[in-house]
Amino acid sequence: MSQKLLASGNEAMAMAALDCGVHLGVGYPGTPSSEILETFSEIGGCAQWAPNEKCALEVGIGVAFANGRSLVTMKHVGLNVAADPFFTIAYSGTPGGLVVVSADDPGMASSQNEQDNRRYAIAAGVPMLEPADSQECYDFLIRAFEISEKFRRPVLFRVTTRICHSKCVLARRSKSDLRATHFDKDPQSNVMIPAFARIAHRKLRTALHELEGLNEKGEFTKTIRKSNDLGVITSGISFQHVRDAAPDASILKIGMTYPLPLKTARHFAESVKRCVVVEEGDPVLEDALKAAGIKVEGKAEMFRFGELNVKRVSKLLADDLTPETPPAPGKPPQLCVGCPHRKAYEVLRDMNCIVSGDIGCYTLGVLPPLSAVDTCVCMGASITVGLGMRKVLPEIQARRIVSVIGDSTFMHTGINGIVEMVYNRPATGHVVLILDNSTTAMTGLQEHPGTGRFLDHTSCPTPVSIENTVRGIGVDNVDVIDAVLDTDKFTELLKQRLASNDTSVIICRRPCILAAVKIKSYEENK
Amino acid sequence: MERVTNITVSGLGGQGVLKVTDILAEVLFRTGFDVKKSEVHGMSQRGGSVSSEVRFGSDVASPMVPEGESDFLVVLDPTQIEVNLHKLKRGGVLIITDDVPTAKLKSPKMLNIMMLGALSAKFPNIGEELWLTVLKDLLPEKFYEMNVEMFRLGRQQ
Numbered sequence: 001m002s003q004k005l006l007a008s009g010n011e012a013m014a015m016a017a018l019d020c021g022v023h024l025g026v027g028y029p030g031t032p033s034s035e036i037l038e039t040f041s042e043i044g045g046c047a048q049w050a051p052n053e054k055c056a057l058e059v060g061i062g063v064a065f066a067n068g069r070s071l072v073t074m075k076h077v078g079l080n081v082a083a084d085p086f087f088t089i090a091y092s093g094t095p096g097g098l099v100v101v102s103a104d105d106p107g108m109a110s111s112q113n114e115q116d117n118r119r120y121a122i123a124a125g126v127p128m129l130e131p132a133d134s135q136e137c138y139d140f141l142i143r144a145f146e147i148s149e150k151f152r153r154p155v156l157f158r159v160t161t162r163i164c165h166s167k168c169v170l171a172r173r174s175k176s177d178l179r180a181t182h183f184d185k186d187p188q189s190n191v192m193i194p195a196f197a198r199i200a201h202r203k204l205r206t207a208l209h210e211l212e213g214l215n216e217k218g219e220f221t222k223t224i225r226k227s228n229d230l231g232v233i234t235s236g237i238s239f240q241h242v243r244d245a246a247p248d249a250s251i252l253k254i255g256m257t258y259p260l261p262l263k264t265a266r267h268f269a270e271s272v273k274r275c276v277v278v279e280e281g282d283p284v285l286e287d288a289l290k291a292a293g294i295k296v297e298g299k300a301e302m303f304r305f306g307e308l309n310v311k312r313v314s315k316l317l318a319d320d321l322t323p324e325t326p327p328a329p330g331k332p333p334q335l336c337v338g339c340p341h342r343k344a345y346e347v348l349r350d351m352n353c354i355v356s357g358d359i360g361c362y363t364l365g366v367l368p369p370l371s372a373v374d375t376c377v378c379m380g381a382s383i384t385v386g387l388g389m390r391k392v393l394p395e396i397q398a399r400r401i402v403s404v405i406g407d408s409t410f411m412h413t414g415i416n417g418i419v420e421m422v423y424n425r426p427a428t429g430h431v432v433l434i435l436d437n438s439t440t441a442m443t444g445l446q447e448h449p450g451t452g453r454f455l456d457h458t459s460c461p462t463p464v465s466i467e468n469t470v471r472g473i474g475v476d477n478v479d480v481i482d483a484v485l486d487t488d489k490f491t492e493l494l495k496q497r498l499a500s501n502d503t504s505v506i507i508c509r510r511p512c513i514l515a516a517v518k519i520k521s522y523e524e525n526k
Numbered sequence: 527m528e529r530v531t532n533i534t535v536s537g538l539g540g541q542g543v544l545k546v547t548d549i550l551a552e553v554l555f556r557t558g559f560d561v562k563k564s565e566v567h568g569m570s571q572r573g574g575s576v577s578s579e580v581r582f583g584s585d586v587a588s589p590m591v592p593e594g595e596s597d598f599l600v601v602l603d604p605t606q607i608e609v610n611l612h613k614l615k616r617g618g619v620l621i622i623t624d625d626v627p628t629a630k631l632k633s634p635k636m637l638n639i640m641m642l643g644a645l646s647a648k649f650p651n652i653g654e655e656l657w658l659t660v661l662k663d664l665l666p667e668k669f670y671e672m673n674v675e676m677f678r679l680g681r682q683q
Binding site: 110162 | 548562563606608609
């Protein structure tokens with residue numbers, strides 16, 4: 001008896017993980033992926049935040065080496081951080097099921113780029129599933145674990161913002177128990193020294209051929225037979241838009257998009273007069289089908305940018321290249337009234353600092369009236385990019401450079417930057433401002449190793465101290481200050497540090513105003 | 527495919543836009559419709575523009591309301607009317623804060639529920655009881671009575 005409910009894609013993945021016996025869910029928060037592990041924990045699963053995605057994937061690999069099932073979640077750019085273990089675990093595989101969720105953000109609702117992570121599946125040789133709604137998030141995730149174990153391969157579970165955050169009707173099945181874990185010694189499979197990796201690479205390619213065979217059987221494809229004039233090959237959320245935009249078209253919807261069911265696609269393309277590939281982002285399906293000599297049309301360059309929707313798919317299919325009107329500009333997000341970051345930025349702006357920024361709420365300091373952020377690349381880059389600029393700029397400019405990073409981002413990949421600062425110190429020294437608001441605010445107030453609480457907000461007895469960490473690495477000056485209460489003192493301190501040739505870290509500590517109330521309630525419930 | 531009905535709710539971060547569509551989608555789901563709901567999270571807590579969309583019918587494909595095809599557009603903040611008006615279908619129904627007795631609001635945080643009340647009146651086939659049950663299931667219990675009062679004020683308008 002299945003139970004029906006309304007669920008987002010993220011909730012559906014969490015339920016699937018619980019129902020198929022996932023031992024551990026691990027990830028780093030990032031829109032649109034964050035709610036997967038939060039929900040998994042709320043409904044009874046075991047979940048934890050790692051300091052970054054590389055650590056998360058490696059912990060997940062350990063679980064799967066122990067014959068457990070692990071679900072590793074991250075946003076698209078997180079897979080860049082986790083790419084190192086990802087490419088090698090593709091070779092060795094694991095005896096337990098290992099599924100990596102990559103939540104892509106076409107249109108960049110809350111991201112710094114719109115990279116298409118389907119490329120990772122191809123580059124690493126990792127089978128990939130792309131669900132098109134919450135039901136497929138649920139069904140495919142359970143199958144992903146079975147496939148991962150049967151073929152001894154990690155599976156890339158590629159979702160997008162509209163899959164993660166759209167709610168639709170979901171039928172849930174019964175729950176299975178966690179199986180016992182054990183470790184079997186098997187160095188030839190589990191230790192990637194060159195001699196073993198050469199064998200593993202061959203095994204990987206053989207497994208991919210077998211997976212292509214499985215995919216041709218049609219379990220993950222959906223074919224809608226209608227007109228012979230127009231056929232559409234599609235995947236993921238684009239399938240839903242195509243159904244609305246071209247109700248009379250025949251559709252081949254592919255659920256496992258790597259390795260592709262090329263025979264099925266060829267057969268479909270030959271059965272219609274015109275066959276168009278409709279996909280969001282990069283022409284991944286289009287390129288693969290064309291390379292296989294299958295006669296399909298792709299999309300015009302203009303549709304490579306942003307999300308697709310029903311209207312854009314209609315235009316795409318009609319070869320309508322008239323420029324699109326940009327959506328009406330709404331009110332952009334901004335730092336909350338009362339946000340402690342504001343004060344720090346006002347000081348930086350008034351001192352005419354060159355700010356090497358980072359990823360988080362505080363990136364919003366780039367917008368007027370603060371206009372205080374000068375560069376922002378990726379998680380952790382504030383410190384190292386600032387150091388690079390310090391190394392080559394004339395002294396008068398170098399002395400104005402401040403790296404600004406948040407507490408969660410510091411834990412993520414900021415620590416490495418501090419090591420770089422102490423090791424390769426610029427002649428003018430450097431100043432790093434850590435805006436510690438005691439939470440991962442931007443993605444929805446998640447915990448991190450420094451907050452003193454676990455993913456489920458229960459108390460963590462061994463929080464990682466930012467000040468002890470940077471002192472231990474060897475930073476010359478470490479200060480902790482509340483820039484809101486002691487603005488003058490903070491301004492004076494910053495001036496002093498910038499004038500010296502020391503390496504300095506100033507931690508501006510004051511909780512996020514949105515988190516403060518929640519933090520209080522967690523502490524009362526201790 | 528039978529016709530799908532489209533509803534868009536717009537406002538600013540912190541106004542409870544997503545809660546309105548959560549309740550609405552749940553009511554329509556329990557009524558027996560196929561329902562899809564879509565929005566973009568992430569930056570919404572930062573006071574920026576927020577829109578959430580609900581589509582229902584016998585079979586809903588895309589979770590996103592096609593531009594200019596909202597049968598109903600509910601706008602929770604007067605500054606957000608103009609930027610969202612293009613979403614409304616010709617002949618569609620616009621519900622704004624002037625349409626509800628905002629002077630009777632117990633708290634500005636409950637405007638979303640009052641506006642939901644006004645929207646609920648546009649679906650005469652769905653009885654008040656179901657709306658109240660879902661309000662009970664999806665909102666904090668301690669504010670239930672007050673939310674019901676706000677919902678009814680909006681619904682009676």
